[in-house]
Amino acid sequence: MKKFALLLFLLNVSFVFAQQQVSGVVKDNTGNALPGVNIVEKGTQNGVSTDMDGAYKIKVKEGATLVFSYVGFSKLEKVVTDATLNVVLSEEGGQNLDEVVVTGTRTAPRSNTTSALPIDVLSSKDLTSTGQASFDKALQYKIPSFNTVQTPVNDATSLLDPYEIRNMGPSRTLILINGKRKNMSSLVYTQTSPGRGETGSDISAIPTDAIERVEILRDGASAQYGSDAIAGVMNIILKKNASLGSVTLRTGITSEGDGEMYGVSLNNGSTVGNKGFINYTVDFSKVALANRPGKVNADGEIADFGANPADVNAFLALKPDAGNVNGSPETAAAKFLVNGGVDYNENNQMYYNAAYVYKKVNSFANYRTPYWRSVDAMPYLATLFGNGTAASYQGYVPTFEGDLNDYNATIGYKSTKNGWNTDVSLTTGGNTQIYTVSNSQNRSFIDDNGNDAKDPGENFLYGINTPITFKPGGTSFNHYVGNIDISKNLSDQLSLGFGSEFRTENFEIFAGDLASYTGNRSGADSFQGNTPENSGKFNRYNLGLYLDVALDITEDFLVNGTVRYEDYSDFGSATVWKASTRYKFSDDKITLRASLSTGFRAPSLHQIYTQKSQSSFVPGQGIVVQGLINNVSSAARASGVPKLDSEKSTNFTAGIGLKPNKNFNLTIDYYNIKVEDRIVLGNPITFSPTNTSAFFVNGIDSRTSGIDLVAGYKNLIIGSGKMGFNISGNYTLQNEIDGPVKNPASVVAVNQSVIDKTQEALLFTSRPQFKIIGGAEYELGKFGFTLNNTVFGPTKFKNAGMSNDLRVEFLTKMVTDLGVSYSASDKLTLALNVNNLLNVLPEWKFKAENADGTKILNGTSTVTSEREQFNLVTFNGRYSQMTYDGYHFSQLGTMFNLSLNYKF
Incomplete structure (x- = not known):
């Protein structure tokens, strides 16, 4: 990274001559500010673009002419005669710049209402208006097909939350930054949480203030971009403004x-000589712990732990929540990002961006109560976690601390010659996570020879000699990506694009310290360390080639075809294709569009090589240690686990776009996604009394279909102000296993399955059946008001161990967000956001699957009771609110957020 930064510095060094500074605001003829207007000093490469409020600032020579250009508007030239220059652009086609997208095609950009593919475009203003603290949470309340949840007491999952588009898991959405692939996280989700068995990028690491806009392609795009794009592509476009800056306090x-x-965030930019620009963002934030434990049921504790009722009741009288710390963890983050470039002339440009993020998360494991970890069985606990007396010992709560480092950087060169556009780039990125467990113990008794000691009175290494802080290791992932993209408009009707990508990936598992994994109790209590045998470095490379052809048969009729070939060093090759079409009529007011494509997703290195022991909550058994064997191990071969292959997909999308006037737009799209050989992390399989293991396997085919709707109306004059409305929604028609589970023969032989009702629910029905976002914004003088209502549809879950006669169902809920902003001056804006204004919390209930389930709920069952089932799925009430599975919005209740933005 140091060499990369030095290179960027040297490329941008040049002399800066004295110039005149000009500033102003650019609006359309209805008074709306225009973000993203290109402003260039005529005859030079000196230029800037307007910010979200239409403002700009640029240094030019005295008497210079500024050229204002904006897609869909007439180009305007103005001579600089004063330090302030405000302009109004006249509209030609009613197509704003933020409606023109570069995602989804490797040839020429298209409009999102007239493109052949469904694409959402969100500006930085859209993101900040949500009042959410991070980028991923802002998307949750803007994109109906996007979901992310925060999971409690899930170890490393607390470092970054799983997300997904169209219920397809995080690993099937490709993340791009300025069109280049962002690195994956080093974490594979192995706990019972959304995204289990998958990995994705840490999009929460991207500072919102660095983003100009986000383009989300809701369609399979493996043919254009390669692996991981089965559900869609998210392209994050960074700010390029070189003059205006701002600081935000939150x-x-x-x-x-x-x-x-x-939090505090600084975004600023500068010209570099007459030909270059640089824009940078620095963001620091800290979020304190929010704890939402449940009230623990004594009868359930007595049954689970075989404890003395008097001991249980005495402890719960002291700590009704059993000491559990269950909620949103304490998080501190530092984020740095830079985006820049140099226009050497009108045909040659160098560009670059780089980012670094450090994040520290402090969370907690389940509280070890004194009747769970008994001082009678382990007398030394009174010394480790008390003052030496048995009466002083009240249990202990292990902490889980994670340190995350994430970086990415791209440098590239664009040139145009004889109409041929060439883009050559090199991208690198990585993610490292290191873990620490404190306030814990190694419960193993080991004698001097390394053998299990039966008598705690023997000379042993652990017990009273146990460490209470452990370093269980961690993981690291990085990649290097080289791209060559070439395109040309061969004629007014025919565009051609082709190129290649070479990528090398490296995954490393770090071993923990000896005490974190050794002993007959599997090491550190709560989170076991990586053993040397389970650790190591792993890598692979792949080469991809693509060809993209777009043909405008007529001015209204477009067809687009893409084919891609990928060859991986570890599992083989794949060839995929995509065909899309669009037809416009009624003066571009109506657009019909459709696409059909095949796709693939390579098994990640994480899924191939992860092997570990981990503590998990098993209903009725409490916390137990289970094993996960990697796909290339001798244990996998001995257990009959087949080698992983790539997933294959078939995507079909069809929709309509309406834009009857410049203020109203509507798109409706149907999608149908079939995934074959979908990779899942299966249930632990008991092959023998001494061999119970979980593993990754191409276990199922799946089918997901649904409907997306996006509509908006703006510039409605009400009183002295202007109002805009928007509504968007996603409705899932299908999300299910397609055909029988593909169990390996060895699993069939022991009459088990890698997918049970719990896994099936986690993959499919634990997502909202529908999600609707309806909002309004009103601008009145210096005030701005936003009101958004997000409806989260029902979800269903089948917790492990619970009766087959019941299911858990989360009810439909609506979350209301209110925002008020006040522009005290052209430079100072104060904003207040109240998220979840009405303090709505997720609510779940048991639902009967049959007549026996009805008896349980009516209290007439002779087999089990609703209370017993409640104890099973909530760990005796520990997770009555912050439950593991099925919820889909924040369980923290109402949030008040205040921000102060100052422009300079």
Whole structure:
């Protein structure tokens, strides 16, 4: 990274001559500010673009002429005669720049209402208006097909939350930054949480203030971009403004008085000589712990732990929540990002961007109660976690601390010669996570020879000699990506694009310290360390080639075809294709579009090589240690686990776009996605009394279909102000296993399955059946008001161990967000956001699957009771609110967020 930064510095060094500074605001003829207008000093490469409020600032020579250009508007030239120059652009076609997208095609950009593919475009203003503290949470309340949840007490999952588009898991959405592939996280989700068995990029690491806009392609795009694009592509476009800067102060708190948030963000830019620009963002934030434990049921504890009722009741009288710390963890983050480039002349440009993020998360494991970890069985606990007396020992709660480092950088060169556009780039990126477990113990008794000691009185290495802080290791992932993209408009009707990508990936598992994994109790209590045998470095490379052809048969009729070939060093090759079409009529007011494509997703290195022991909550058994064997191990071969192959997909999308006037737009799209050989992390399989293991396998085919709707109306004059409305929604028609589970023969032989009702629910029915976002914004003088209502549809879950006669169902809920902003001056804006204004919390209930289930709920069952089932799925009430599975919005209640933005 140091060499990369030095290279960027040397490329941008040049002399800066004295110039005149000009600033102003660019608006359309209805008074709307225009973000993203290109402003160039005529005859030079000196240029800037307007910010989200239409403002700009540029240094030019005295008497210079500024050229204002904006897609869909007439180009305007103005001579600089003053330090302030405000302009109004006249509209030609009613197509704003933020409606023109570069995602989804490797040839020429298209409009999102007239493109052949469904694409959402969100500006930075759209993201900040949500009041959410991070980029991924802002998307949750703007994109109906996008979902992300925060999972409690799930170890490394607390470092970054799983996300997904169209219920397809995080690994099937490709993340791009300025059109280049972002690195994956080093974490594979192995706990019972959304995204189990998958990995994705850490999109929460991207500072919102660095983003100009986000383009989300809701369609399979493996043919254009390669692996991981089965569900769609998210392209994050960074700010390019070289003159205007701002600093934002943020703070927030929940209505319960916890979860305090503090943050400061600086975004600024500068010209570099007459030909270059640089834009940079620095963001620091800290969020305090928000705790939402449930009230623990004594009868369930007595049954699970075989404990003395008097001991249980005495402890729960002291700690009704059994000491559990269950909620949103304490998080601190530092984020740095730079975006820049140099226009050497009108045909040659160098560009670059780089980012670094450090994140530290402090979370907690389940509290080890004194009747769970008994001082009678382990007398030394009174010394480790008390003052030496048995009465002083009240259990202990292990902490889980994670340190995350994430970086990415791209440098590239664009040139145009004889109409041929060439883009050559090199991208690198990586993610490292290192873990620490504190306030814990190694419960193993080991004698001097390394053998299990039966008598705690023997000379042993652990017990009273156990460490209480452990370093269980961690993981690292990085990649290097080289791209060559070439395109040309061969005629007014025919565009051609082709190119190649070479990528090398490296995955490393770091071994923990000896005490974190050794002993007859599997090492550190709560989170076992990586053993040397389970650790190591792993890598692979792949080469991809693509060809993209777009033909405008007529001005209204477009067809686009793409074919791609990929060859991986570890599992082989894949060839995929895509065909799309679009037809416009009624003066571009109506657009019909459709696409059909095949796709693939290579098994990640994480899925191939991860092998570990981990603590998990098993209903009725409490916390147990289970094993995960990697796909290339001798244990996998001995257990009959087949080698992983790539997933294959078939995507079909069809839709209509309406834009009857410049203020109204509507798109409706149907999608149908079939995934064959979908990779899943299966249930632990008991092959023998001494061999119970979980593993990754191409276990199922799946079918997902649904409908997306996006509509908006703007510039409605009400009183002295202007109002805009938007509504968008996603409705899932199908999300299910397609055909029988593909169990390996060895699993069939022991009459088990890698997918049970719990896994099936986690993959499919634990997502909202529908999600609707309806909002309005009103601008009145210096005030701005936003009101958004997000409806989360029902979800269903089947917790492990619960009766087959019941299911858990989360009810439909609506979350209301209110925002108020006040522009005290052209430079100072104050904004207050109240998220979840009505303090709505997820709510679940048991639902009967049959007559026996009805008896349980009516209290007439002679087999089990609703209370017993409640204890099973909530760990005796520990997770009555912050439950593991099925919820889909924040369980922290109302959040108050205040921000102060100052422009300079």
